[in-house]
Amino acid sequence: MLKGVHQKLEPQESPAFFVRGPSPFSRIMFFCALSIVLMAVDSRLDYLSQFRQTFIAALHPLEMVANAPSEWGLNIRQYFTAHSRLLIENQALKQQAVEHNVMLQRLATIELENAHLKTLLKGNAPMIPKAILGEILHMGRDPFSNVVVINRGSQHTVEAGQAVVDAQGVVGQVTRVFPFSAEVTLITDKNLSIPIQVERNQLRAIAFGEGKSNTIDLPFLPTSVDIKVGDKLVTSGIDGVYPAGLAVAKVTEVRQSPDSPFAKIISTPIAGVNNHLQLLILSMPTPAEHIEAAPASAGDATAPPVTATTSIPPAKPRKEKPHASR
Amino acid sequence: MRPANLTTVLLTLIVALTFQLYPWSGQGVILRPDFLLVITLYWVVRAPHLCNVGVAWFAGLIVDLSTGSLLGQHALAFAFTAFLALLYQRRLVLFNRWQLSVYVFALLFVERTLVLILKLFADNENPGLSYFWPVLTSIILWQFMVLMFGAPTRPRH
Numbered sequence: 001m002l003k004g005v006h007q008k009l010e011p012q013e014s015p016a017f018f019v020r021g022p023s024p025f026s027r028i029m030f031f032c033a034l035s036i037v038l039m040a041v042d043s044r045l046d047y048l049s050q051f052r053q054t055f056i057a058a059l060h061p062l063e064m065v066a067n068a069p070s071e072w073g074l075n076i077r078q079y080f081t082a083h084s085r086l087l088i089e090n091q092a093l094k095q096q097a098v099e100h101n102v103m104l105q106r107l108a109t110i111e112l113e114n115a116h117l118k119t120l121l122k123g124n125a126p127m128i129p130k131a132i133l134g135e136i137l138h139m140g141r142d143p144f145s146n147v148v149v150i151n152r153g154s155q156h157t158v159e160a161g162q163a164v165v166d167a168q169g170v171v172g173q174v175t176r177v178f179p180f181s182a183e184v185t186l187i188t189d190k191n192l193s194i195p196i197q198v199e200r201n202q203l204r205a206i207a208f209g210e211g212k213s214n215t216i217d218l219p220f221l222p223t224s225v226d227i228k229v230g231d232k233l234v235t236s237g238i239d240g241v242y243p244a245g246l247a248v249a250k251v252t253e254v255r256q257s258p259d260s261p262f263a264k265i266i267s268t269p270i271a272g273v274n275n276h277l278q279l280l281i282l283s284m285p286t287p288a289e290h291i292e293a294a295p296a297s298a299g300d301a302t303a304p305p306v307t308a309t310t311s312i313p314p315a316k317p318r319k320e321k322p323h324a325s326r
Numbered sequence: 327m328r329p330a331n332l333t334t335v336l337l338t339l340i341v342a343l344t345f346q347l348y349p350w351s352g353q354g355v356i357l358r359p360d361f362l363l364v365i366t367l368y369w370v371v372r373a374p375h376l377c378n379v380g381v382a383w384f385a386g387l388i389v390d391l392s393t394g395s396l397l398g399q400h401a402l403a404f405a406f407t408a409f410l411a412l413l414y415q416r417r418l419v420l421f422n423r424w425q426l427s428v429y430v431f432a433l434l435f436v437e438r439t440l441v442l443i444l445k446l447f448a449d450n451e452n453p454g455l456s457y458f459w460p461v462l463t464s465i466i467l468w469q470f471m472v473l474m475f476g477a478p479t480r481p482r483h
Contacts, residue, residue, distance in 0.1 A: 027379040028409035035383070035405065038398035043448060048397055055391050059347070062340075066347035138349030142393040143356065143457060144450040176394060183394055190451050211451040 049176075053154075056178040067137070132156060132281040134164075137181060146189040146209065148172075150279060153180045161241060163282045169247035169270035170194065170235060171279055184279070187248065187269055188214045196248050197236035201226055204236050207248060207267070216249045218265040223256045225263055233267060240284060247271075330373040338365050338475075339385065347392055356456050359463040362389055363404060363437055367430060368471045370411045371418050372478030382408030396448050403440040407433050423477045430468050434461045 042048050132152055140147035152158045154177045162174045164184045173192060176183040185192050190211040196218075197204050203226060207216045221227070231251040237244025249267035256263050342361040350358045362385045369377035386404030390397050410433055411418065418426060438461055446452065472478075 021378075024379060024409050024412040028405060031379055031383040031405040032402060035386075035398035035402035038387075038401070039396050039444075039448070042397040052391060052397070059392065062344055063347050066344045067349055070349055139351050139355065140394065141346075141350065141355070142395050143453045144395070144445050147394070 052176075053178050057180065060180055130283050132158060132283070134158075134182075134279050134281055136277050136279065140183070145191070146186040146211070146214075147175070148184050148186065149181050150184055150281070151181060152281060153178050153182050155179050157283075158182045158281055159283070163242045163246075163284075165246055165280050165282060166271045166278065168272055169249075170242060171271045173241065174281065182281075187216060187271075194242060194248060195236045195239045196233040197244075198227055199232040199234050200228075203227070204238070207233060210266075214268070215252070216267045216269060218267065219262065221263050221265060222261065223263045225265075227251055227254060227263070227265055229254055232270075243282060243284065330369065330376060332376055334475075335369050335373065335376050335381075338369070339381075342366075343385075343388060343392075346389065357459055357463050359460055359467040360434065360437070361467065362386075363407065363434065364464050364467045364471060366404065366408060367411055367433060368468065368475070368478060370408045371415060371426070371430075372475075374412055374415050379405050379408045379412065395445070399441060399444045399448070402444065403437045406440060407437040410436065419478060419480050421479055423472060423479060426477070426479060427465060427468065431461065431465050434464045 038048075134150040134152035134156075137149045137151050140149060148171075150164075158174060158177055160174055160177050160182075164171045164174060170187055172184045172186040172189070173194075174182050175185045187194055187207070187209055188211070189209040191209070193206050193208045195204065196207045205218050205221060207218055210217050216233075218227070218233075229251055233248045233251065235242040235244055235246045235248055247270045249269045251265060251267040253266040254263060255265075339362065342365040345361045366377060366382045366385045370382060383401050383405040386399075386401035387397065389400040389404070393400075411430075414429075418429060421429065435458070438458055442453075442457060
């Protein structure tokens with residue numbers, strides 16, 4: 001009889017001595033499944049951008065705390081070096097301003113003349129983009145992508161898809177917008193492409209970022225293509241994102257390999273992303289807006305003198321989700 | 327070794343997050359230790375009743391959000407690393423400090439590799455070997471953690 005009881009009890013497991021909740025294995029299974037679902041949803045669907053924005057906004061105070069030491073450091077350094085440097089800089093800027101003013105006087109007349117001629121030809125009025133000045137907060141935290149984060153966000157009417165330039169040329173494109181900051185993907189990023197034109201002969205092509213090496217690639221052009229080392233590449237403006245005529249890159253290498261039907265053309269960006277902090281975020285006016293605004297602002301000297309002669313509706317991001325693959 | 331309480335755990339995690347959010351640039355980005363991962367691992371080994379796979383997963387999610395990478399990549403890697411730590415947690419506390427460091431070093435390496443694989447699957451570019459530098463800086467951070475809060479191993483009698 002006793003033996004029978006033992007036989008009944010034997011298959012039962014004794015209760016755990018330590019109460020530790022679910023086993024690590026069941027936990028990791030649950031969270032693995034959750035992460036995989038999240039990754040799938042985030043890469044294929046657009047549901048999570050709102051969540052991301054809310055979270056980044058909530059993180060803003062902590063980010064400010066984290067930014068504080070480097071800002072203090074910068075301020076202190078500026079306090080000690082500023083005076084003499086500012087004097088020199090002021091001198092240079094004044095001189096530049098005079099030079100620019102002379103150029104702008106000519107520009108105003110030329111623009112008026114151009115607008116007049118365009119109306120005579122019934123062409124499109126030039127589009128003059130509005131610009132917001134932003135400052136780089138930090139280079140992206142992700143070693144896998146070439147992005148910078150700027151201190152202007154949706155609160156300052158920045159939108160995803162806008163072009164970002166500096167004094168020398170195109171820097172990149174706004175790809176994600178948060179309330180107080182925005183993520184700018186640089187033109188050297190692997191996922192960014194930009195329609196360009198060779199300034200010398202108006203040849204159109206599409207430039208792709210190379211990624212790590214900080215260069216820009218012009219793929220799929222035949223070996224006989226008329227591009228030389230030193231050629232300047234400018235935006236062609238046919239995408240409606242970048243205004244036409246902005247400097248993008250300078251060709252540094254043209255290579256023809258016998259085993260490939262395409263020339264290997266490498267160019268380096270003109271904009272100095274690593275050199276200074278200020279950037280301009282351009283917004284292309286919608287067609288209706290620019291027809292109204294163009295005659296009034298044709299002589300407006302403050303707007304960057306860039307024009308786009310295109311009939312494609314502008315102000316549209318290149319892709320709905322420029323970073324869908326990340 | 328004082329018993330850990332929840333406030334300490336949360337506070338250290340928030341401090342780690344602040345360090346993570348510091349605007350690292352240039353060489354800093356390459357060498358930056360995985361602050362949140364190291365702190366999470368420390369508490370997973372020392373106080374698994376307070377900091378478990380769930381907390382690690384959430385910390386990873388925050389890293390995903392702050393770096394702007396695909397949601398769930400770091401979360402998965404963090405959770406898996408915490409799982410590996412938890413699996414042998416009762417044995418780990420019997421190790422001495424240097425044996426534990428070696429194990430943690432392996433864990434940090436596993437996390438980096440896992441993130442790399444997930445990123446490459448998601449069509450990111452290969453960042454090269456310098457991507458593994460943070461494993462070294464992270465293990466240094468671990469030693470700091472041990473100095474400040476005590477080794478998470480059992481004291482010898």
